[in-house]
Amino acid sequence: MPRDVEFRQSNTHVAREIAKLIVSGTWQEGSTLPREIELASQFCVSRTSIRESLSILKAKGLIAARQKAGTHVRERMNWNMLDAELLEWTWALRPTEEFARQLTQVRRIVEPEACAICAERGSDADLARIERAYREMDAAGMDSRAYSEPDLRFHRGILTATGNDFLVAFGATVEAALRMSFDLSTLNPGAPRKSLPYHRAILDEIWARNPDGARRAMHRLMDLTERNITSALSRRHGEALATADASREHDA
Amino acid sequence: MPRDVEFRQSNTHVAREIAKLIVSGTWQEGSTLPREIELASQFCVSRTSIRESLSILKAKGLIAARQKAGTHVRERMNWNMLDAELLEWTWALRPTEEFARQLTQVRRIVEPEACAICAERGSDADLARIERAYREMDAAGMDSRAYSEPDLRFHRGILTATGNDFLVAFGATVEAALRMSFDLSTLNPGAPRKSLPYHRAILDEIWARNPDGARRAMHRLMDLTERNITSALSRRHGEALATADASREHDA
DNA sequence: TTTGGATAATATGACCGACATAAAATGTGC
DNA sequence: GCACATTTTATGTCGGTCATATTATCCAAA
Incomplete structure (x- = not known):
């Protein structure tokens, strides 16, 4: 049940709050949401704002509305x-091991192939951009915050270099994965930095225009990432993160 | 410039119209959209409806708004x-060869791997569901409309069987690809049906719980799909489709 | 009792007008 | 020419009203 704390915030935040109730399973698949007018009073905003929030969630496929029948949560599919x-x-509310596993699995499928395409067809300008990101990662030292930002640009650079808009769009997923790694790095400081030579290897293979080598190099990085994540998750059983997140949520 | 025909329709259609102006490049990346009040008069709807439409496009990353500064088209990335x-x-408005190429490329990356995972970890119930879809494809005969619907369920079934929510979400991309194939099948009737034995081969490998074989079988289907699409596109240079779409648009 | 159709109730969909807010544009004093 | 105050303006939020579709209800005829 949503706490009716003061939500004098933009409808984006309202959408986020409603989304969390759905993602967390408080409002299960197939169930009908409260009426818009009730949501408005619960979240202390006007019905107009609620409708804009709901239209965001509709756009993301979370819910669907039918006149008179009401608004219901669509199936996860x-x-x-x-x-x-x-x-x-999803990660902010439920940093589960399952989420981490699936995210890593899909990265392992997409990124090595994207890397091979990048090595084959990426322009020199693309590669120079990736190289630049690598150098900033190197310069970041042990500061995992400063490290993760160029890290994301490194991976996005590869996706962009493929020239495939769908692979570019996959950058959002990579971003989520890196944010996840960053959150977990508090449990294992210095772990991110260990990935640097793996990135160097990827870069070398790309510069060498060697698709197979690039694919393998990216695959090795994915292996490392998976090991880091599973070890971090097993260290603290995930519950610690959930509470940390809850307290971070609290001060909003 | 948007024709101010009567748009007394749901804001979903307004969102679609605005999206088309963006996708088509009429409103380019970085450019500022007309003010909400002007959009309202151009599309003959209230500002409220325009705002709901814009919030849909915001949710999909197409645009962003800042107070006073206005609403601008975000970069494709x-x-x-x-x-x-x-x-x-995107496909409805610009059925380009480039779109088809990229879509096929990303399918080729994801689906064979998903197929391998399905063979390894899919439940018998999952496989039975895929089998059922296959039989309906078989029963559809030469009717490509009746064929394409279970075809989608076949591919979605494989993605679902992986148990990976991100691969399940990739079903939307597969759906777009199959719709594209269906649209192109008017140029080459009977072509879809040729894929049936390839689907059979995939099914056999999955039932045999043979990940490598399943991966290869799906890869062969992707090869066939790519050949079909490129030949259909080279037959009529894509312009034919664009006009067909324009006329289909016209009667709305 | 059941069934079929008219009727009422109701939740989303659309619209309007007004005000709040933030940031860009402008003006003013130095 | 520059720093600071003021105005302007486009998005953000609000409350209310009416429209529309669909469920739910009720009543009458078979």
Whole structure:
């Protein structure tokens, strides 16, 4: 049940709050949401704002509305899990091992192939951009915050270099994965930095225009990432993160 | 410039119309949209409806708004091209060869791997569901409309069987690809049906719980799909489709 | 009792006008 | 020419009204 704290915020936040109730399972698949007028009073905003919030969630496939019948939660199958915000909301609310496993699995499928395409067809300008990101990662030292930002640009650079808009869109998923890694790095400081030589290897293979080598190099990085994540998750059983997140939520 | 025909329709249609102006490049990346009040008069709807439409496009990453500064088109890099509706809009408005090429490329990356995972970890119930879809494809005969619907369920079934929510979400992309194939099948009737034995081969490998074989079988289907699409596109240079779409648009 | 059709109730969909807010544009004093 | 106050303006939020579709109800005829 949503706490009716003061929500004098933009409807984006309202959408986020409602999304969290759905993602967390408080409002299950197939169930009907409270009426718009009730949501408005619960979240202390006008019905107009609620409607804009709901239209955001509709756009992401979370809910559907029919006149008179009401608004209901769609089945997970229709949720656009590859959406940037939905990814963020899901991990922020439920940093589960299952989520981490699936995210790593899909990265392992996409990124090595993207890397091979990048090596084959990426322009020199694309590669120079990736190289630049690598150098900033190197310069970041042990500060995992400063490290993760160029890290994302490194991976996005590869996706962009493929020239495939769908692979570019996959950058949102990679971003979620790196945010996840960053959150977990508090449990294992310095772990991110260990990925640097793996990135160097990828870069070398790309510069060498060697698709197979690039694919393998990216695959090795994915292996490392998976090991880091599973070890971090097993260290603290995930519950610690959930409470940390809850307290972070509290001060909003 | 948007024709101010009567748009007394749901704001979903307004969102679609605006999205098409963006996707088509009429409103380019970085450019500022007309003010909400002007959009309202152009599309003959209230500002409220325009705002709901814009919030849909915001949710899909197409636009962003800042108070006073206005609403602007975000760079393509931020568009969520893996979104079901955006995929539909893009192909409906610009059925380009480039779109087809990229879509096929990303399918080739994801689906064979998903197929391997399905063979390894899919439940018998999952496989039975895929088998059922196959039989309906078989029963559809030469009717490509009746064929394409279970075809989609076949591919979605494989993605679902992986148990990976992100791969399930990729079903939207597969759906767009199959709709594309269906549209192109008017240029080459009977072509879809040729894929049936390839689907049979995939099914056999999955039942045999043979991941490598399943991966290869799906890869062969992707090869066939790519050949079909490129031949259909080279037959009529794509312009024919654009006009067909324009006329289909006209009677709305 | 059941069934079929008219009727009422109701939740989403659309619209309007007004005000709040933030940031860009402008003006003013130095 | 520059820093600061003021105005302007486009989005953000609000409350209310009416429209529309669909469910739910009720009544009458078979």
